[in-house]
Amino acid sequence: xxxxxxxxxxxxxxxxxxxxxxxxxxxxxxxxxxxxxxxxxxxxxxxxxxxxxxxxxxxxxxxxxxxxxxxxxxxxxxxxxxxxxxxxxxxxxxxxxxxxxxxxxxxxxxxxxxxxxxxxxxxxxxxxxxxxxxxxxxxxxxxxxxxxxxxxxxxxxxxxxxxxxxxxxxxxxxxxxxxxxxxxxxxxxxxxxxxxxxxxxxxxxxxxxxxxxxxxxxxxxxxxxxxxxxxxxxxxxxxxxxxxxxxxxxxxxxxxxxxxxxxxxxxxxxxxxxxxxxxxxxxxxxxxxxxxxxxxxxxxxxxxxxxxxxxxxxxxxxxxxxxxxxxxxxxxxxxxxxxxxxxxxxxxxxxxxxxxxxxxxxxxxxxxxxxxxxxxxxxxxxxxxxxxxxxxxxxxxxxxxxxxxxxxxxxxxxxxxxxxxxxxxxxxxxxxxxxxxxxxxxxxxxxxxx
Amino acid sequence: xxxxxxxxxxxxxxxxxxxxxxxxxxxxxxxxxxxxxxxxxxxxxxxxxxxxxxxxxxxxxxxxxxxxxxxxxxxxxxxxxxxxxxxxxxxxxxxxxxxxxxxxxxxxxxxxxxxxxxxxxxxxxxxxxxxxxxxxxxxxxxxxxxxxxxxxxxxxxxxxxxxxxxxxxxxxxxxxxxxxxxxxxxxxxxxxxxxxxxxxxxxxxxxxxxxxxxxxxxxxxxxxxxxxxxxxxxxxxxxxxxxxxxxxxxxxxxxxxxxxxxxxxxxxxxxxxxxxxxxxxxxxxxxxxxxxxxxxxxxxxxxxxxxxxxxxxxxxxxxxxxxxxxxxxxxxxxxxxxxxxxxxxxxxxxxxxxxxxxxxxxxxxxxxxxxxxxxxxxxxxxxxxxxxxxxxxxxxxxxxxxxxxxxxxxxxxxxxxxxxxxxxxxxxxxxxxxxxxxxxxxxxxxxxxx
Numbered sequence: 001x002x003x004x005x006x007x008x009x010x011x012x013x014x015x016x017x018x019x020x021x022x023x024x025x026x027x028x029x030x031x032x033x034x035x036x037x038x039x040x041x042x043x044x045x046x047x048x049x050x051x052x053x054x055x056x057x058x059x060x061x062x063x064x065x066x067x068x069x070x071x072x073x074x075x076x077x078x079x080x081x082x083x084x085x086x087x088x089x090x091x092x093x094x095x096x097x098x099x100x101x102x103x104x105x106x107x108x109x110x111x112x113x114x115x116x117x118x119x120x121x122x123x124x125x126x127x128x129x130x131x132x133x134x135x136x137x138x139x140x141x142x143x144x145x146x147x148x149x150x151x152x153x154x155x156x157x158x159x160x161x162x163x164x165x166x167x168x169x170x171x172x173x174x175x176x177x178x179x180x181x182x183x184x185x186x187x188x189x190x191x192x193x194x195x196x197x198x199x200x201x202x203x204x205x206x207x208x209x210x211x212x213x214x215x216x217x218x219x220x221x222x223x224x225x226x227x228x229x230x231x232x233x234x235x236x237x238x239x240x241x242x243x244x245x246x247x248x249x250x251x252x253x254x255x256x257x258x259x260x261x262x263x264x265x266x267x268x269x270x271x272x273x274x275x276x277x278x279x280x281x282x283x284x285x286x287x288x289x290x291x292x293x294x295x296x297x298x299x300x301x302x303x304x305x306x307x308x309x310x311x312x313x314x315x316x317x318x319x320x321x322x323x324x325x326x327x328x329x330x331x332x333x334x335x336x337x338x339x340x341x342x343x344x345x346x347x348x349x350x351x352x353x354x355x356x357x358x359x360x361x362x363x364x365x366x367x368x369x370x371x372x373x374x375x376x377x378x379x380x381x382x383x384x385x386x387x388x389x390x391x392x393x394x395x396x397x398x399x400x401x402x403x404x405x406x407x408x409x410x411x412x413x414x415x416x417x418x419x420x421x422x423x424x425x426x427x428x429x430x431x432x433x434x435x436x437x438x439x440x441x442x443x444x445x446x447x448x449x450x
Numbered sequence: 451x452x453x454x455x456x457x458x459x460x461x462x463x464x465x466x467x468x469x470x471x472x473x474x475x476x477x478x479x480x481x482x483x484x485x486x487x488x489x490x491x492x493x494x495x496x497x498x499x500x501x502x503x504x505x506x507x508x509x510x511x512x513x514x515x516x517x518x519x520x521x522x523x524x525x526x527x528x529x530x531x532x533x534x535x536x537x538x539x540x541x542x543x544x545x546x547x548x549x550x551x552x553x554x555x556x557x558x559x560x561x562x563x564x565x566x567x568x569x570x571x572x573x574x575x576x577x578x579x580x581x582x583x584x585x586x587x588x589x590x591x592x593x594x595x596x597x598x599x600x601x602x603x604x605x606x607x608x609x610x611x612x613x614x615x616x617x618x619x620x621x622x623x624x625x626x627x628x629x630x631x632x633x634x635x636x637x638x639x640x641x642x643x644x645x646x647x648x649x650x651x652x653x654x655x656x657x658x659x660x661x662x663x664x665x666x667x668x669x670x671x672x673x674x675x676x677x678x679x680x681x682x683x684x685x686x687x688x689x690x691x692x693x694x695x696x697x698x699x700x701x702x703x704x705x706x707x708x709x710x711x712x713x714x715x716x717x718x719x720x721x722x723x724x725x726x727x728x729x730x731x732x733x734x735x736x737x738x739x740x741x742x743x744x745x746x747x748x749x750x751x752x753x754x755x756x757x758x759x760x761x762x763x764x765x766x767x768x769x770x771x772x773x774x775x776x777x778x779x780x781x782x783x784x785x786x787x788x789x790x791x792x793x794x795x796x797x798x799x800x801x802x803x804x805x806x807x808x809x810x811x812x813x814x815x816x817x818x819x820x821x822x823x824x825x826x827x828x829x830x831x832x833x834x835x836x837x838x839x840x841x842x843x844x845x846x847x848x849x850x851x852x853x854x855x856x857x858x859x860x861x862x863x864x865x866x867x868x869x870x871x872x873x874x875x876x877x878x879x880x881x882x883x884x885x886x887x888x889x890x891x892x893x894x895x896x897x898x899x900x
Contacts, residue, residue, distance in 0.1 A: 052629050053629060179499045183879070354831075381831035408829075410802050427860055
C-alpha cells in the first residue's frame with residue numbers, strides 16, 4: 001500500500017495473446033458442469049498444498065529483506081532487489097525475463113534525523129523519535145528551530161490566522177480513527193496531513209511541519225511515507241514523529257499553554273547521498289507483493305498447469321514516490337499494441353488472505369461469485385467491488401480487468417513505513433496462502449479464455 | 451485449544467430465566483422487518499466501535515499475562531489469575547460474581563528439564579531443547595539413559611517388535627501436515643503421539659518417550675501439552691523436543707545407522723513443587739478467551755443493552771489437564787435445575803475473528819445465516835457446523851445450544867503451549883474484534899428470547 005520505502009511493487013497479469021484485435025467479451029458465468037467443478041477444485045487443492053508444503057514465497061522474501069533490505073527508488077538496495085528478483089524469475093523457466101529502464105526521482109534520507117523539544121522547567125530537552133517524510137527537503141546543518149503550534153487536522157490549519165502560524169513549526173496531530181474494521185479506511189482519513197501538510201503550513205508562513213505517525217498503535221516507532229509540495233512557493237521540511245511522542249507533545253502543549261508558555265522544537269534532517277539503514281526492510285510493504293507474484297506463477301508451473309493466456313509477472317520500481325515504473329510499463333504496453341486482459345495486484349502485505357477486490361461491473365462481480373466455492377476452503381471468503389492497486393491502475397485505459405488481493409488488515413499499520421516492517425513480522429503460512437490465492441484466481445481467470 | 455498451560459478457559463452463556471420449565475423451541479428465523487435490521491445493525495456498530503476505540507480486552511490480557519503469567523491448575527499463578535479476573539468482573543456492575551470451588555490435579559513441572567544426545571564422533575553432547583509433557587512422571591535425579599529408536603507415527607510403533615523397543619527411548623517424529631488451511635486439523639492429526647505415545651511405548655518396554663513438538667514452525671521452541679497414561683502398567687517419562695531438534699535427531703539417527711551406530715539420549719525431568727517460569731504466559735491459549743468473555747459482557751453494558759436473558763461469564767479452571775472446572779460447573783448447573791440456553795466459547799486465541807462454529811442442526815444453522823449481514827462488515831464471514839469448545843461441551847447433556855468463536859488460525863501453533871505464547875504476540879485490534887464479535891452474537895441470540 002503506497003510502498004514509498006519498497007518501490008518494488010508487484011503486478012501479475014494474464015494477457016490475451018499479444019495482438020491488436022479486440023478483446024473477447026467477458027463471459028457472464030464460468031461453465032458449471034460437475035466435471036469442470038471437480039477439475040477446478042482439484043487443481044486449486046494442488047496449488048494450495050504445494051504452497052503450504054513447499055512454497056518458496058517465504059525464503060524469497062527473506063532474501064529480498066535480508067540481502068536487499070531497504071530499497072527506495074534509486075538506492076543501492078533497489079538495484080540489489082532488481083538483481084535478486086531477476087535471478088529468481090530467470091530460474092522459473094519462463095518464456096522470457098526482462099528489465100525495463102525507468103527514470104525515478106532519487107530522494108535520499110541521509111543521516112538519521114534528530115529532533116528535540118525544549119520545555120520550560122525540564123532539565124533537558126525531550127528527544128523526539130522521528131523520520132523525514134519521503135520527498136521532503138532537509139533542514140540544512142543549522143536545523144530548523146521554532147515554537148510549536150498544534151492543529152488537529154488540515155481544515156483547522158486552513159482556517160488559522162497566518163499571524164499565528166508564521167515563523168512557527170506546525171504540529172499536525174490527527175489520530176487514526178480506530179473504528180473502521182478495514183484499516184485502510186483509517187489511513188485514507190489521515191493521509192492528507194502527510195501529503196499536503198507541508199504545502200498548506202508553508203502557505204501560512206510555517207518554517208517546518210511535524211505530523212503524528214499514521215498508525216493504529218501507540219508506540220515509539222515513527223512511520224514515514226511520501227509527501228508532495230504541489231504548487232508551494234516555499235518548501236519547508238516535514239517529519240513524522242511517533243504516536244507516543246505526539247501524545248506527549250500534545251499534552252505538554254496544553255499544560256504549558258496554561259502557564260502562558262510555548263515549547264520550542266529543533267529539527268535536523270539531512271539529504272545526503274547516503275544509504276538509509278534506519279527504516280525497515282519493506283517486508284509487508286511490499287516485499288510480500290513481489291513474493292506473491294513470482295510464487296503464484298511458480299506454483300502454476302509446479303502443478304503442471306498449461307495456461308491458455310500468456311501470464312506475466314511485473315515487479316514495479318517506485319510505487320509510492322512517483323509510480324514511474326507503472327507509468328513506463330503501461331505506456332510501453334500500449335505502444336506495442338498489447339491488450340492486457342487482467343491485472344492482479346498484491347500490495348496490502350503478507351497477511352492471511354481474506355478477499356479479492358475487483359474494479360469490474362457489479363454484474364461481472366456477481367457472475368464471479370460461484371468461484372468462491374473454490375476459494376472459500378482456503379479462507380478467501382469474498383470477491384467484492386473495490387480498488388485494485390496503484391500500479392495495475394495504470395492499465396485502466398487499456399480496458400484491463402483489475403483485481404487486488406485483500407488480506408487481513410488489522411496489523412498492516414503496525415509496520416507500515418516503519419522500522420518494524422521486517423521479515424520477522426511475516427508469518428510463513430499467511431504469506432504462502434497469499435501466493436496460492438493469487439495463483440488460484442489467475443487459474444480461474446485463465447480458464448475463461450479456453 | 452486444549453489449554454494445558456492456561457487452565458482459565460472461558461465460557462460465556464446466555465441463560466433463559468432459571469426455571470425448570472422446558473425450553474422454548476428455537477425460532478427458525480429471526481424477524482426480518484426493516485426496523486429490526488436497522489436496530490440490529492446500529493447496536494452491533496456501537497459494540498464494534500466501542501471495542502476498537504476503548505475496548506478493555508487488551509489491558510485486561512496484559513494484566514493476566516504479566517501479573518498472573520503461567521497459571522497451571524493449582525499453581526500460585528492460577529490463584530492470582532482467579533483473583534485478578536474476580537476483581538475485573540466485580541467492577542462491571544453485574545448482578546453477582548462468585549467463585550466455584552474445584553479440585554484439580556496438581557502437576558508441577560519443577561526445575562527446567564535437561565536432555566542431551568551422545569553421538570559417536572561428536573566432541574560434546576548435543577543439548578536438546580525440551581519440555582516435559584503435562585502429567586508425565588519425572589525421571590528422578592538419576593535421569594533416564596538409553597539408545598534412541600525413531601518412529602514416524604503410533605501405528606509403526608504399535609507394529610514394532612518389542613525386542614527392538616525394550617530398554618530404549620522412543621522418539622516419535624510425526625510432523626504437522628502443512629496442508630490443512632484450518633491449522634487445527636494438523637494438530638488433530640498429530641496429537642495422538644502426545645496423548646498416547648508414552649502408554650504405547652511403555653507397553654513395548656521403552657524407558658522414555660520424546661515427541662516432536664506439535665507446531666507448523668521449524669524452530670527451537672519446545673511445545674508441551676497434556677498426556678495420559680491410561681491403563682499403562684509402567685509410567686515412563688515423556689518430553690517434547692523442538693522441531694529443529696527433531697529434524698537434527700532424525701537425520702543423525704539415519705547417518706549413524708549407516709555406520710552401524712545408535713546415539714544415546716539422557717533425559718532429566720523434575721517434578722518438584724516449584725513454580726515454572728519457562729513456559730509462556732498463555733496469552734493466546736487462552737488468556738485471550740478470558741478477556742473475550744469478560745469484555746463481551748462489558749461491551750453489551752457499555753452500549754446500554756438490556757438483555758432479555760440472564761448473561762453469565764464463566765472462567766474455567768483446568769481446561770486441559772482434566773477439565774475439572776467445566777465438570778464441576780455443569781454438574782452444579784444441572785443440580786440446581788438450570789436450563790442453559792446457549793453456550794459460547796472462545797478458546798482458539800486472540801487472532802482476528804473469521805467465523806462462528808455451531809453444534810446445532812444444519813436446519814438451525816441455515817436459519818442463522820441472515821445474521822451474517824450484521825457480522826460480515828466486521829470480518830466474520832460464516833456461521834458453520836463445527837465443534838464449540840472443551841468447556842461448554844459439558845453442557846451438551848442439558849440441551850444447551852453451543853457455539854465457538856473461530857479466529858484466523860495460521861499463527862496459532864507458532865505459540866501453542868510454548869514459551870512464545872506471551873502478551874506481545876497478541877495484536878490489540880485483533881483481540882478487541884474477537885470480544886466485539888462475541889458480544890454481537892450474544893446480542894443476536896438474546897434477541898431471539900424477546
